Amino acid sequence: MGKIDICLVEVGKVDEQTIEIIERNFPIYFNWNIKEIFKLPIPAQSFNPKRKQFHSSTIILFISNSLSKKPCKFVISVTEVDLYVEGLNFVFGEARPDLGVCIISTYRLKPEYYGESKDLKIFERRVLTEAVHEIGHLLNLKHCKDPNCVMFFSNSIFDTDRKGFLFCDRCKIKITEIK
Numbered sequence: 001m002g003k004i005d006i007c008l009v010e011v012g013k014v015d016e017q018t019i020e021i022i023e024r025n026f027p028i029y030f031n032w033n034i035k036e037i038f039k040l041p042i043p044a045q046s047f048n049p050k051r052k053q054f055h056s057s058t059i060i061l062f063i064s065n066s067l068s069k070k071p072c073k074f075v076i077s078v079t080e081v082d083l084y085v086e087g088l089n090f091v092f093g094e095a096r097p098d099l100g101v102c103i104i105s106t107y108r109l110k111p112e113y114y115g116e117s118k119d120l121k122i123f124e125r126r127v128l129t130e131a132v133h134e135i136g137h138l139l140n141l142k143h144c145k146d147p148n149c150v151m152f153f154s155n156s157i158f159d160t161d162r163k164g165f166l167f168c169d170r171c172k173i174k175i176t177e178i179k
């Protein structure tokens with residue numbers, strides 16, 4: 001697999017540290033490179049006042065439409081608000097391989113969210129894990145049954161912490177088959 005250029009979109013206010021985590025680690029662990037960074041507002045229509053959460057599919061569509069000239073084949077967006085899709089209490093992220101756009105939320109990745117003390121190392125690993133998972137989807141990977149593979153579906157932060165940000169051998173092979 002050759003180098004993959006990825007565009008990054010900050011959706012709403014996003015901590016500079018979060019962006020730095022992705023920008024720094026993608027080229028180290030994968031042959032992925034953040035080519036350009038954009039900033040977009042959180043689309044108002046994505047907010048669900050009943051749930052007090054934001055509909056991730058609506059945000060993804062908004063990003064896809066806003067970047068209509070498509071500066072990159074793959075786009076990762078990052079937000080700090082809490083995301084949901086129908087049928088789930090929340091999502092850490094979502095991907096639309098058909099649009100080449102994915103999103104992750106840092107809302108539930110901070111140890112503080114779980115009543116624990118601030119820990120940048122833990123936060124960094126979680127951001128990377130969720131980001132790599134969604135990029136994996138953009139590369140057409142489905143969920144993996146290996147609980148130690150990044151493509152395992154995270155139901156909770158325990159899943160995220162256990163699996164980490166690396167692909168299992170089977171998923172790795174599938175990725176390298178992509179031209």
Ligand SMILES: [Zn+2]
Nearest residue numbers: 133137143153
């Ligand atoms: Zn997934």
Ligand SMILES: [Zn+2]
Nearest residue numbers: 144149168171
């Ligand atoms: Zn796997």
